[in-house]
Amino acid sequence: MSALCPVCNLTLPHDQIESHVNAHFDDDKIDPQIASDHHLALQLASTSDPSPSSSASSSNLDDKAASLVRSQTKSPFYSVGNGGLICLLKTCLESELKSKSKPLECSTSLLSGFVDHFQASKEDKGWGCGWRNIQMQCSHLLSHRQEAKRVLFGGSNFVPDIPSLQRWLELAWNNGFDVAGALHFNNQICGSKRWIGTTECAALLRSFGLKARVVDFAPKKSQAMYLSVPGSTIAPKIKSYGPMDRFVIKKGESGKGKTVDSHGSNLSRTSKGAVLMGWVWNYFSDNRLNVSSGVHMTSKAPLYFQHEGHSRTIVGIQRRLQGTTFTPQYNLLILDPGDFTRGIEKALVEKRGWEGFLKRGAHTLTCPEYQILYVDNGIADGEELEQLKTIDSHFVEFYCLP
Structure with missing residues (x-):
């Protein structure tokens, strides 16, 4: 009854x-x-x-x-004042531009909007980074996207704790989202300390109708392998979903694979760092060719950034044009759930040591493969929602240079 x-x-x-x-x-x-x-x-x-x-x-x-x-229960977290960490980061980047000791006249930084930092606790240390990055992603979506606020977690308007997120993921699996990934966990995750990856984040967000997309960065030979991360079971597809997917794979006359951007520039035999940084820059710049120097807040959501053994959240990117050829040098701007929120806040407020927390250059991208998740605008329903139940990805090829 x-x-x-x-x-x-x-x-x-x-x-x-x-x-x-x-x-x-x-x-x-x-x-x-x-x-x-x-x-x-x-x-x-x-x-x-x-x-x-x-x-x-x-x-x-x-x-x-x-x-x-x-x-469901709201997740506890340390709330940062002064507009949050992203506003503090913006101030530091602006101060860096004005610094006489290291002037960066040709520096441009692009940031997502508000993001709460969810640090790993003693209870989830060593296995909870995936959940913490889901929480960071959701904190932004709830703050900046009205359509997401209406559907996420039943319209509760708060970020749930890990046990509640685990129950939402199980419900997503029961509804047919990411059947292959669910089988990896035997359809059970509640109370578990097993690692999750990008696909679990995608399944959870897609179950609310959010258009979460997965992008794989790997050498061509690894295309069918993807990440050796628990739960990262993906049906591979070389397919562009929209304007964020800048890179496509084409075959040159010599038969060697060439990576070509949306404007036709040849990036053949480009290292993983250059390809990944270029994609992230293109995402935050929304495919704009000319972005003025300075620090800009964008409408883009942060990125779930996965590699073997750990995941973090990309909240922006910095590009510096150096030398007579103006060769771009990039720094990812990253929030790591393994860091303490108070420590990040203190470094940003004092404008001392914050780079060590947040900046990561191309030379730090030493893992063999990476995955990124981003969330398109809009809410899917009907046939589009049914299609979201299968987690596939867009493959971006790079070359391992000697």
Whole structure:
């Protein structure tokens, strides 16, 4: 037996309806948008097959989603003042431009908007980096994208803790998102300390209708291998999904693979650092050829950055043009869940030692393969949502130079 909630029109079992209705009146004022958001999130999280054979299963998944919306817990984290870490980083980059000891007149930095830093705790040290980067990604989406705020975690408007995220991921698997990846974990992740990777992040975000895309950076010979990271099971496809995928693979007359950017420039035999940095720059610059020097806030979400054994969050990129040929030199601007938030904040406020926390040059990209996840705008539904259940990736080739 089920009943309809008189506030949000959500159908729930009789034994849950009383507590659900009472929850609407915990606050003095009911936000009708939040009530609608809960319903939309549950629709996106449920199967769309209306056939009688699937109705019982669909109802069960709806019940699980409704229960999780009510029971999920907000993740504790250290809140940074002064507009958050990204604003502090912007100030440091601007000060660097004005420094007389090391002038950077031809330096351009591109940053994502607000991102909360979620540091690893004693409880998840050594295995929780993937979850922490999901939390960082979601903190931005909740702050900057209204459509994401409406569907993420039932419209709760907060970033859940790791146990709650694990339950959301299991629900995504139960709804058919990333079947191959789910089998790797035997469809169970709650209470586990097993590592997760980019594909688990993609499955979780896609289950809410968010258009999470995965990009692989690897030598051609590794195209079918991808990362040897637990759970990173991807159906490979060399396919461009949109303007963010700058690089495509083409065959030259000699038969050797050549990497070509969207403007036709030949990047044949380019090292992994140059290719990856170029892609990240293109992502944050939104394919613009001419970006003025200075520090710019963009509309881009941060990037989930995975390599074997660890993952971090890219919140921006710096480009310096040096020498008479103006050869670009890049620094990724990264938040690492392994660092202490207070330490990062202190370094940024004092403008001393912050580079060691946040800057990573091309020479640091020593792993054989990398994965990046980004989130396109918009919410998928219908057939597009069904297509998102299969996690595939765009392959970007680089060459290992001797």
